[in-house]
Structures are given as structure tokens and as C-alpha cells.
Amino acid sequence: MIRERKSHWSIRVRHAVLAARCALAVALVLGASVPARAAPATELPVLAVQATAVAQASxxxxxxxxxRQAVVAAQVPGRVLELNVHAGDAVRAGQLLLRIDAQAAEQNAAASGAQVAAARAQLDVASTELARKRQLAQKSYISQAALEQAESQWRAAQAQVNALSAQAGAARTQTGLHVLRAPFDGVVAQLAVERGDMAMPGRPLLTVYDPAxxxxxxxxxxxxxxxxxxxxxxxxxxxxxxxxxxxxxxxxxxxxxxxxxxxxxxxxxxxxxxxxxxxxxxxxGGAERSARPRVFIPASAVVRRAELTAVYVMGEGQRPQLRQVRLGPVQGAQIEVLAGLDAGESLITDPQAATRAVANGSR
CATH class of the missing domain: 2.40.30.170 (Efflux pump adaptor protein, beta barrel domain)
Incomplete structure (x- = not known):
């Protein structure tokens, strides 16, 4: 009888130990599945959003x-032989931009120079003849009319030299017009010609502006x-x-x-x-009554992820919430919020800490 009671008691003890072990295992499993408590939201830096009355602006x-902007155009006709710049290039004052075929102008200049040389030779002859006539007139070997005729021929030769010299100068100037240079330091904004194109007087070739x-x-x-x-x-x-x-x-x-x-x-x-x-x-705006409330927040509190622009606010249960906003212009370290955030809400000024808190809370 005593032995049977002892055996029943040992079986009950074993059952109790087994039940305790099972309860402990279940508690451990349930404890492992319980999520870790997120960091207290009160540790996050929070700023109360306030609206500031700012005068409206139109x-x-x-x-x-x-x-300073110059449209460089051709003054003489000719084919573009050399083009040294492209749109967007920075140029210095006097820099060679392009060169137009000046073969015809150079030939005209050479012809004008030859005509000047011929006129100078005629002037030398007239000068010699005038000096000889003056000597003869002093000895009364020729009449006064002959002397005046020699002086007239000399003046005509001198006038011919001056006229041809002016024409030669104009021909040389025409030769210089075939080379276009930058009028000032700037940037080539537009290029309306390519190498080989025909340049005509008055046709715009390129545009230069001063970016400063x-x-x-x-x-x-x-x-x-x-x-x-x-x-x-x-x-x-x-x-x-x-x-x-x-x-x-x-x-x-x-x-x-x-x-x-x-x-x-x-x-x-x-x-x-x-x-x-x-x-x-x-x-x-001209009147204070036109002032309207505007919301400004620190620019460092803005979260930018691809095309998303948002901020962290303190939501229900003191949990950080990511909210999309529409931003306005920046003024120093502050940025205006046009939509998505109202005055009186709690803004989390440290978005990285808010991101970590959200990540810890989701585990």
C-alpha cells in the first residue's frame, strides 16, 4: 500500500516538473516573439510649428x-573660310572669331596700290617739269602762261595721288572687314553660320554677350x-x-x-x-493688412527621397510619422512650407533620429 502511494506521488511530481518546463518554454518563445519597445518618442527633438505673418508680395x-550684347554681322560679301568658335565658348576682346574669303578685296587693294604708284610717278614728272619751268621763267625764256600751266599740271598730279591714296586706304579697310573679332570679353550665345556658308552684308553671323x-x-x-x-x-x-x-x-x-x-x-x-x-x-505689398500667415521650418528637417519631399511629425501615441509636404522658397536656414504642415503641429527636427526610431519600432 505504501509503495503504491509513493509511486503515485512520484508520477505526480514528474507531471508537475514536465508542466513547469513546458510553461517555461512557451514563455521563452512568446518572449522572443514580443517586439522590442521603440525608443521613447520624447527623446526626439521636437519643434512646435508656428505661423508668421508676412506681407504679401506680387x-x-x-x-x-x-x-552688353552684340550681334556680329558681315559688312562685306564672301564665303566663310575659317570658324574658330562654337556656341557657348568664352572669348576675349579682340579674339579672332571667323574669317571671310578676302581674295577679291586683296586684289582690289593691290590694284589700288599700283594706281597710287603710277600717280606718284606722274607727280614726280610734274614736279621736275615745274622746277625747270621756274628756272626758265626767272631768265625770261618762257612766258608766265607756260609757268602757270606747269604749276596746274603739278597740282593736278598731286590731287590724283591724294585721290588714289584714299581709294587704296578704302581697299585696305575692305580687306580688314573680312576678319571678325570679338568686341569684348564674353560668351558666344548663338552661331548662325557654318564654315563654307556665304556671308552677306548685314547678315547676323553670331551673338556675343557679357555674362558678368x-x-x-x-x-x-x-x-x-x-x-x-x-x-x-x-x-x-x-x-x-x-x-x-x-x-x-x-x-x-x-x-x-x-x-x-x-x-x-x-x-x-x-x-x-x-x-x-x-x-x-x-x-x-504696400499694406500691413495684406499680410498672411506663412509657415517656416528649418531646412535641415526636410527629408528628400527620390521624388518625395517630406518631414517627420509627432503623431498619435508619440510615434514619428512621415508626411509629404510642398515647399516654397528658401530664406537663409529656413524654408517655407506651402502645403502639408499646419501651425501648432509638432515637427521632429532630426529626421535621422526619427528614421531610426521608426525602424526600431517596426522590428
């Missing part, structure tokens, strides 16, 4: 122009210029920040059809732009 379409002196010209309604153009700024196409022009000029002419006035804003030296590039001229 923007007007314009384009970039060069203060550019301006933006826009047509602004005359009603918006009653207070002048003080505080004007320029926004170039593809740029995020506004430029402050060196000088703003409002032309005194008004278009009778559109009632607009041209406004010219000189760009700072070193601005990367090209003539014809699209730009906008921004004029500040």
Missing part, C-alpha cells in the same frame, strides 16, 4: 537680359508702381532663394494697351543665368 513674369552684366526685365502694371519699386527681389527659374538686385530702374514709358511699365533689375555679379531665361520680379 510677382511678375520677366526674363533675363544682357546689359545681366538684368531681369518685367512688365509691371503701372498701378502697382505708384510707390516705386523699392524692395524688389528677383527669383530665377530653378532657384529656391530670392536675389536682391544691385539697381532697380523703372522706365518712364507706359504701354497704352497693357498699361504696364518695364522694370529693370540688375543682377549681382556672379549670378548664374543666361539671356532669355525665365525669371520673376517680386514687389512687396
Amino acid at each position: 510677382r511678375y513674369d520677366g526674363q533675363v537680359e544682357a546689359l 552684366a545681366l538684368r531681369v526685365t518685367a512688365n509691371v502694371p503701372a498701378s502697382a508702381l505708384k510707390g516705386g519699386a523699392a524692395g524688389a527681389q528677383v527669383l530665377l527659374a530653378g532657384a529656391d532663394s530670392l536675389l536682391t538686385p544691385l539697381r532697380v530702374q523703372v522706365l518712364p514709358t507706359v504701354d497704352p494697351q497693357s498699361l504696364t511699365q518695364p522694370v529693370r533689375a540688375d543682377l549681382p555679379a556672379g549670378t548664374r543665368a543666361v539671356p532669355g531665361q525665365f525669371a520673376r520680379l517680386q514687389l512687396p
Whole structure:
């Protein structure tokens, strides 16, 4: 009897140990499957988004122009024999751009030179004859009329030499017109001719502009210029920040059809732009009541992934959430948010830390 009780008790103990071991194994498995707790969201740097009242500004379409731009055209006809530049090349003042066939002009110059030499020979003969007639007139061997005739022939020979010399100079000048050089330091904007083309007088061959002196010209309604153009700024196409022009000029002419006035804003030296590039001229609003709230955030808080532009905000349960936004122009270290973020929301200013927190929370 006692032995049977002991055996039953040992079997119960074994069952209890086996159940404890199974419970421990299940606890270990369940513990391994429980996700690790994410880093507390309160550790992330958070900034309360605020709206700032900024006076509204009006923007007007314009384009970039060069203060110095020259259209190099041919003054004489001829075939283009030599072309030393291409569109986009930087050139120096006096640099050879292209050369036109000057064979006919050189022959004309040579002929003019020969005519000048012949006229000089005739002048020498007339000078000798005049000197001889003067000696004879002193001894009364010839009449006064003969002396005057010799002087007249000498003056005619002298006039012939002067006329042919002028023609020879014009012929040499024509020869020089077959060589075109850069008028100033600049960049070749357009090239309208190729080697072998026929150049005609007045036909534009290429365009050179000075990249160091550019301006933006826009047509602004005359009603918006009653207070002048003080505080004007320029926004170039593809740029995020506004430029402050060196000088703003409002032309005194008004278009009778559109009632607009041209406004010219000189760009700072070193601005990367090209003539014809699209730009906008921004004029500040004139009244404080026109101010509207605008949201600015640190530019370092923006996340750019391929075509996605977003920021991290603190969502429900103090969890970082990635939100797509639409951005405006950059002003220093701040950037304007046009859509996707409202005032009063919590912005995470360290996007890398927010990315790590999201990754740890998804494990």
C-alpha cells in the first residue's frame, strides 16, 4: 500500500516538473516573439510649428537680359573660310572669331596700290617739269602762261595721288572687314553660320554677350508702381532663394494697351543665368493688412527621397510619422512650407533620429 502511494506521488511530481518546463518554454518563445519597445518618442527633438505673418508680395513674369550684347554681322560679301568658335565658348576682346574669303578685296587693294604708284610717278614728272619751268621763267625764256600751266599740271598730279591714296586706304579697310573679332570679353550665345556658308552684308553671323552684366526685365502694371519699386527681389527659374538686385530702374514709358511699365533689375555679379531665361520680379505689398500667415521650418528637417519631399511629425501615441509636404522658397536656414504642415503641429527636427526610431519600432 505504501509503495503504491509513493509511486503515485512520484508520477505526480514528474507531471508537475514536465508542466513547469513546458510553461517555461512557451514563455521563452512568446518572449522572443514580443517586439522590442521603440525608443521613447520624447527623446526626439521636437519643434512646435508656428505661423508668421508676412506681407504679401506680387510677382511678375520677366526674363533675363544682357546689359552688353552684340550681334556680329558681315559688312562685306564672301564665303566663310575659317570658324574658330562654337556656341557657348568664352572669348576675349579682340579674339579672332571667323574669317571671310578676302581674295577679291586683296586684289582690289593691290590694284589700288599700283594706281597710287603710277600717280606718284606722274607727280614726280610734274614736279621736275615745274622746277625747270621756274628756272626758265626767272631768265625770261618762257612766258608766265607756260609757268602757270606747269604749276596746274603739278597740282593736278598731286590731287590724283591724294585721290588714289584714299581709294587704296578704302581697299585696305575692305580687306580688314573680312576678319571678325570679338568686341569684348564674353560668351558666344548663338552661331548662325557654318564654315563654307556665304556671308552677306548685314547678315547676323553670331551673338556675343557679357555674362558678368545681366538684368531681369518685367512688365509691371503701372498701378502697382505708384510707390516705386523699392524692395524688389528677383527669383530665377530653378532657384529656391530670392536675389536682391544691385539697381532697380523703372522706365518712364507706359504701354497704352497693357498699361504696364518695364522694370529693370540688375543682377549681382556672379549670378548664374543666361539671356532669355525665365525669371520673376517680386514687389512687396504696400499694406500691413495684406499680410498672411506663412509657415517656416528649418531646412535641415526636410527629408528628400527620390521624388518625395517630406518631414517627420509627432503623431498619435508619440510615434514619428512621415508626411509629404510642398515647399516654397528658401530664406537663409529656413524654408517655407506651402502645403502639408499646419501651425501648432509638432515637427521632429532630426529626421535621422526619427528614421531610426521608426525602424526600431517596426522590428
